[in-house]
Amino acid sequence: MRELSVKIKAGLSILYNYASDRFRQDMIDARTEFDRLVPIPPVNDTEMHGRLVMFSHWFLMDRHVRACKTPANMFYEEGVLSFSYEEEEVYRALKAGSIGIYEVAGRHQNTAVDVATDERFGFIMEDEAAVQPNKDLMTMRFVRLREGVFLLASYCTHHYSTKGFIRSELGTVSRFDKMAFSAKVLELSALSIKSRKYDWVAPMMIYKGMTKL
Numbered sequence: 001m002r003e004l005s006v007k008i009k010a011g012l013s014i015l016y017n018y019a020s021d022r023f024r025q026d027m028i029d030a031r032t033e034f035d036r037l038v039p040i041p042p043v044n045d046t047e048m049h050g051r052l053v054m055f056s057h058w059f060l061m062d063r064h065v066r067a068c069k070t071p072a073n074m075f076y077e078e079g080v081l082s083f084s085y086e087e088e089e090v091y092r093a094l095k096a097g098s099i100g101i102y103e104v105a106g107r108h109q110n111t112a113v114d115v116a117t118d119e120r121f122g123f124i125m126e127d128e129a130a131v132q133p134n135k136d137l138m139t140m141r142f143v144r145l146r147e148g149v150f151l152l153a154s155y156c157t158h159h160y161s162t163k164g165f166i167r168s169e170l171g172t173v174s175r176f177d178k179m180a181f182s183a184k185v186l187e188l189s190a191l192s193i194k195s196r197k198y199d200w201v202a203p204m205m206i207y208k209g210m211t212k213l
Helices: 002-022 024-037 048-061 071-079 085-095 160-170 178-197 203-207
Strands: 098-106 111-114 120-122 136-145 148-158
Touching: 002 024, 002 048, 002 071, 002 085, 002 148, 024 048, 024 178, 048 071, 048 085, 048 098, 048 136, 048 148, 048 178, 071 085, 085 136, 098 160, 098 178, 120 148, 136 160, 136 178, 148 160, 148 178, 160 178, 160 203, 178 203
Parallel strands: none
Antiparallel strands: 098 111, 098 136, 111 120, 136 148
16 A cells, blocks of 8 residues: 555656646646635644645646646646556546545445445545544545555545535536536535634534624
8 A cells, every 4th residue: 555655646746846847827826716715724724734735636636727638637648658557547547536525434444425426435545544434524535546446635524414515515516527526625625624613603504604704
């Protein structure tokens, strides 16, 4: 598992450097857009690191920069003929990496259920990955390789009482429109971060906009 994680992280680092050099202004614009979708929490907020990782993954794999293509799409298309078999698999998996909100259906069995589609699947992850106990909802990103479905990141946790609302909101956007779907996931994740900041308020009041907080 360690070898697989190192391979994916190395690919991400190369992809990020490519995007930083080639799409510098797009990255600046994307950060402004992201800050609107997921407002900046307090500096000492425990979700801050997850938010920064969320941005880099979203910019690389979900947000279009040229001709309805993401940086990951463009990097793959430009280099596919020169990649080794292993590199080709990693970059193909990364360009198809998907963010969503999932119910963790078995922490020790590593099983997740997609809230938007009810798809249930097993996944593999690093031992130190932050996965919550049974029946928690989490914003997560997975990539699919020959070894199986790999948990790339878990960004934040949603209160279980918000599941019905989240399902309804995700149902308003086509899963096939990756950029729009990821934006909706980011909006819901921002509400999760906000609800944890104001933890004395019922989460549904924040998710439904019933409070001015």
